[in-house]
Structures are given as structure tokens and as C-alpha cells.
Amino acid sequence: MAKQIGPHFITGTYHNLCFYEMQGRYFVRMKSSLSRKRVKTDPKFAVTMAYAGLLGKASKIASAFYRTLPKEQKIKGFYKQLTGKAMQWLKEGYDAAQVTLLLRDYCTPEAAVRKQEIVHRPPIAASYAFADAVIAGILSGYEEEPGTCLSTKMCCAPP
DSSP: OEEOOSSOOOOEEETTEEEEEETTEEEEEEOOSOOHHHHHHOGGGHHHHHHHHHHHHHHHHHHHHHHTSOGGGOOTTHHHHHHHHHHHHHHTTOOHHHHHHHHHHHHSTTHHHHGGGOOOOOOOHHHHHHHHHHHHHHHTTOOOOTTBOTTTOOBOOOO
16 A cells, blocks of 8 residues: 655545545555455355354344443443454354343353353354355365365465
């Protein structure tokens, strides 16, 4: 990312260059080839969209929980921390109600008493089947070449 210098700074897009301001400083970069439509519809971004959906769910859970907190507990950055914890627990297979209980325990000193309320639900086999299907779909577009790792497309030295 290149810095803009001079007495006048610009923001916006001109040809293939994107001019922008970040934290009071001005920069320029190449325009991205990605579009919203491509990311949402291209099978190559299926995993990205799955995680985006999970993050949306985690954000809604954390937001509802954050609104119930007393003013003293609402500090800068704490909502983001709650969202991160909710995302972590959703990935581990907890449902929304369990995540809400876990967030409550995460924020209060009486956590040891309420630990008994939370029942861990291990990830179900269907979620593994979905993940396997997504990965198979992603990798199906590649043809394996000798000396190439399919997962990373990096050349591997034959043994």
C-alpha cells in the first residue's frame, strides 16, 4: 500500500486505483478484482460464506446478551470479545441457548454454580458430512498433478 503525499489528498476510485484514508493518513492501492456477487455465489467462497453466516449468528447472540449487561460492564471492545467467544462456541457445536449461558458464565463470577446448567452437545455427524461435501466441492476443480499437494497446490518433492 502506497502513501499519498502532497498538499491535497483524494479518496475514491480512479481507473484501477483505489484512494482511501485510514487513521488520518492517505493511501492508494490497486482495485480488487473481487465483487460482492462473486463472493456470494462462487463455490470457491462457500467456506467463507459459511463462516460469515456463523459470525452473523454469533454477533446477534452477543448483541442481545450485551444489551442486558449493566452499564459498568459495557466497556470499549467488550462486545467484540463476546462475539469472538460466541463464534468459538458455535464452531464447537453449541446451540444459541447454550452459547447465551456460556456468555453469562463468562461475564459473571458465579460461573462455577451455573456450569451444571450447560450441557455440551458434540457436533453432529451431519455437520461433518456438510464440511466434507464443501471441501470435496472445492477440491473437485483441481486435477492432481504428480509432485503437487492438492490441498495447498505447492510442489512436493517425491520421496
